[in-house]
Amino acid sequence: MIDRPSAEELLFLPLGGAGEIGMNLNLYGHAGKWLMVDLGITFGNESTPGIDVIMPDPGFIAERREHLAGLVLTHAHEDHIGAVPYLWPRLRCPIYATPFTASVLRRKLVEAGLHLEAEITEVPMSGRFSVGPFEIELITLTHSIPEPNAVVVRTPLGTVLHTGDWKLDPEPLVGPNADEDALRRLGEEGVLAMVGDSTNAMVEGESGSxxxxxxxxxxxxxxxxxxxxxxxxxxxxxxxxxxxxxxxxxxxxxxxxxxxxxxxxxxxxxxxxxxxxxxxxxxxxxxxxxxxxxxxxxxxxxxxxxxxxxxxxxxxxxxxxxxxxxxxxxxxxxxxxxxxxxxxxxxxxxxxxxxxxTDREYFVHVSGHPARDELAAMYRWIRPKIAIPVHGELRHLVEHAEFARSLQVSESVVALNGSVVRLAPGPAEIVGEVPAGRLGLDGKALVPLSGGVLRSRHRTLRNGSAVATLVVDGEGRLVAEPQLAAQGLLDPEADRSAYDETVAAIRAALEDLPATARLDDAAVKEAARLAVRRTLQAIRGKKPVTEIHLVRI
Missing domain, CATH: 3.40.50.10710 (Metallo-hydrolase/oxidoreductase)
Known part of the structure; x- marks a missing residue:
């Protein structure tokens, strides 16, 4: 696993936003340090019950936070800054943002109680500053929010343009036009790689104004x-x-x-x-x-x-x-x-x-992301040696990479979350993989979406749950009628016979246990659990999440 990048290499590592639209988290590695660009969220749906907010798992960089030089935010959209209030306590790094983005983020930090700890360094539009071994320049673009910035990352091994979200709007109504002159100058200077927005890589023409x-x-x-x-x-x-x-x-x-x-x-x-x-x-x-x-x-x-x-x-x-x-x-x-x-x-x-x-009946919306004509213009100005598509589903990334090759970009790499891409020295290639998961905000707690809590919740939604309470004496004989609750499976009134059948199965299972097994709490609970699951499967065709509460008196 990659730990600390050396001074002889320049790495790119997405932990979010590569292979999906949303929850962007990008890392650049050089000379023993990591630079983070954006830290965003996406939102839950019916596939994530109880989870409204989802964000990248920052575990890889959180474990190496002493090597994290800082976080640069491209703009104030939720999928680029929304995770900061949740994940900054695990990172505790400096934050850099232009004034509008800083204003939006401060309100979030106040709500999270972090405004006195997480200090934001405001950077002017078109500003230049250093973050560890990285020399940073911001280039003003246009998007569907004020102050969208491309981030120029300069190192001795080469310059990278990280576009963030952008488009070319000749009349943006709020804020200046894209700084075409700065982009052209950067192309003349020479650009090793462009890490770019792929959202509309499959859309012909222009995005509109x-x-x-x-x-x-x-x-x-x-x-x-x-x-x-x-x-x-x-x-x-x-x-x-x-x-x-x-x-x-x-x-x-x-x-x-x-x-x-x-x-x-x-x-x-x-x-x-x-x-x-x-x-x-x-x-x-x-x-x-x-x-x-x-x-x-x-x-x-x-x-x-x-x-x-x-x-x-x-x-x-x-x-x-x-x-x-x-x-x-x-x-x-x-x-x-x-x-x-x-x-x-x-x-x-x-x-x-x-x-x-809606936009099906009337012209009421334009996208904030570049269509193919705008992508082509950007590639003409920047002329990178390497294209790294991000901010898109896999189909968008592949289309973007193919489009870049058609524009005479000599190298392109499709990298998904967790892929370590070596940009220099040598040809660009994926040289390793690191863990890249998702965290969900479950009430007030952050839980892994691939963890046991969510798996159990999905099983409960599909199959229901059953809880049986048993009271037995010292020899393991029932001293009261088992109590059963079958949420999402049986109606207490309409399914009375099914309840009675399941309770009878519990009694029979315990009676069939050898006397020595009845003295073992684990054996008693397992026999009852299997009886409940088998009976409910026979009655309803479901295998519920089943729990047995045993009281021995």
Whole structure:
């Protein structure tokens, strides 16, 4: 296993975000130190019951944290900074971020009680600084959030461009355009490797501009007479600014519904991005406005059950309602894996008589990631020797690698989480593997998704659970009727005969035990456990997770 990289090598090691979209964690190794770029999360779904937040397992680098020089954050999206409040206590390294990203992260650290411990070094846009043996330069790009940065990592063995999330938007509405001059200069200087966004590597053309979305939403909202809610990503400050302009043009007030919108808008105002807009209406005041005088920005574009829009659709929101004749615009893309929850949300809205508009019916969203024409432009400017696709599922990474080769990039490596890639010296290649798992936030605890807790939970969901309580005397004879609970299997009233049959099987199993075995608690419990599982399998065709409580008096 790789421990400390030598001064004669430059390594790249993804622990998250390579082979998936979300929970990015990237490591660069050189001269005895590791540099971390981004530390993000993804979200749970029906395959992770009870788990809402998922993040990379940082075990490899946490065990070597004395060699971790620092964490550089490319931008403030959850899949790039969301794990910091959960995992920083295991790393305790310096954090570097531009002002807007720092503002968003500080709010998270306050909530986690870490704001006095985890110090953030603010770096100006286009800033240069050192992190251990790595010389860092930030290059401004455009994305669906303010201050997206490519990270230039310079070492004596070569320069790497880590693009982060990006696109080429000629009219981004918030923040400057991508710094094409800096990218061209970097290409002239010479770049060993580009580690790049693969999300839209299979999409032809260009991603589109935020200014085009503004024009389209301006026309669309004008069609509606009653309340209009727009579901979008809270981090998209440009979209929020667009909604403010659209609301004003149609005599409406823009209300923010969802805590994430307020956090992001406050961070944006602190850094001058929404300074020209009036204050937004709170969700508490929405009900006092006429239906034709309100435009609401709501969290919940991905159908998250606890989001503002989902609670409104279920009639559970304390302040906001949607009624027949109102409209909801989904101004966002569907993240793969969220189709089911979004479908449920939209069905709930339809039951209310709400009109729904998505990107299938109208132009209401542009991606924040580069399509193939933008990727081609970046490769023309940078001209790297090596392409390392990241931020994508395996199919995206393979397509990106093939596309890079078609653009005369001499080497490309498809590396998944845990793959150690040697960038220099010699040809780029995977030279080792390290453990790379996932952690889930289970209530207040972080648990391995591959661990026993989640395996048991899945078994319980599929097969139910059974608990039997036995009271026996010193010789192992029952002194009371066994008590049985079969959650998810038997209804206490409707399945009385099945209960009686299972209890009878427990009694018979204990009676069949030799006298010496009845003195052994483990033997008694195992006999009862097998009796419960076999009987319930015969009755229901299920093998439940079974536990026996034994009381000996």
């Amino acid at each position: 935020e200014s085009e979305v503004r024009d389209s939403l301006m026309e669309l909202v004008g069609r509606f007479e009653n309340r209009v809610a727009v579901a979008c990503f809270a981090s998209n400050v440009a979209r929020l600014k667009t909604l403010a302009h659209v609301a004003a043009a149609h005599g409406r007030h823009l209300a923010l519904v969802g805590r994430s919108f307020w956090h992001v808008s406050q961070a944006a105002r602190e850094n001058g991005y929404l300074a020209d807009l009036p204050e937004f209406v709170t969700e508490h005041d929405v009900g006092y406005l006429p239906r034709n005088a309100v435009l609401m920005a709501c969290t919940g574009s991905q159908g998250e059950p606890r989001s503002a829009l989902a609670r409104i659709a279920r009639g559970e929101h304390p302040n906001v309602v949607l009624e027949k004749g109102d409209a909801v615009i989904f101004s966002s893309r569907v993240i793969p894996g969220n189709e089911r929850t979004i479908g449920q949300l939209q069905n709930d809205l339809v039951r209310l008589g709400v009109e729904i508009v």
